[in-house]
Amino acid sequence: MNVIRFNRPVSAAFRNNLVDELLNSVWNYPLAANQKSVLPQANIYETSDDFLLELLAPGFEKDQVKISIDKNLLVIKAEVAERTNTEYLYSHVEFSANNFERKFQLSEKIDVEKIEAKFKNGVLQVRLPKKVAEKQKLIREIEIA
Numbered sequence: 487m488n489v490i491r492f493n494r495p496v497s498a499a500f501r502n503n504l505v506d507e508l509l510n511s512v513w514n515y516p517l518a519a520n521q522k523s524v525l526p527q528a529n530i531y532e533t534s535d536d537f538l539l540e541l542l543a544p545g546f547e548k549d550q551v552k553i554s555i556d557k558n559l560l561v562i563k564a565e566v567a568e569r570t571n572t573e574y575l576y577s578h579v580e581f582s583a584n585n586f587e588r589k590f591q592l593s594e595k596i597d598v599e600k601i602e603a604k605f606k607n608g609v610l611q612v613r614l615p616k617k618v619a620e621k622q623k624l625i626r627e628i629e630i631a
Contacts, residue, residue, distance in 0.1 A: 524584050526564075537614040539590065544608035545583030551610060553603055560590040560601075562610065 531538040543551060543564055551564045566583045592598065596614045603612045 524586055525588060526586055528588065528590075536616055537593075537596070539610075539612040539614060541588065541610040541612070542608065543586075543605075543610050545581075546605075546608070548605040551605060553612065555592070555598055555601070558592045558594075560592055560612070560614075561587065562590075562612075563587045 527542045529540040531540075539560075541562060546564050546566065550566055551562065554561045554563075563586070564583075565585045592614070595616050597617045600615045601612065602615075603610060605611075
């Protein structure tokens with residue numbers, strides 16, 4: 487006997503509307519199968535000089551990713567044109583590049599004017615340098631009474 491896995495999208499009738507609304511509004515995480523927005527995974531590292539944000543964005547090109555600062559939020563957006571192919575029809579689709587938007591709250595420690603970013607092999611790296619005054623506060627000598 488063979489076991490065949492079948493993943494059926496959750497219909498609107500069986501979704502908990504309160505939970506769905508909460509997740510969509512707070513974390514921007516869609517539960518509906520027909521929404522084309524997902525949150526890419528991110529890693530954040532801290533060193534003595536800066537923070538490093540890595541965002542996984544496979545399937546995107548550098549020019550499809552936009553980074554902006556809105557007040558104290560770092561906003562990362564990526565948009566890809568929907569594929570329309572007239573040469574053939576898909577018989578099975580398991581992956582595609584989907585539009586996304588991630589927002590990160592910036593600390594007052596960040597020197598916004600010196601933020602740098604690079605995109606390589608589907609990974610976006612954003613370097614968020616700390617302000618000089620913040621670096622100096624981290625190292626101090628404490629007198630012993």
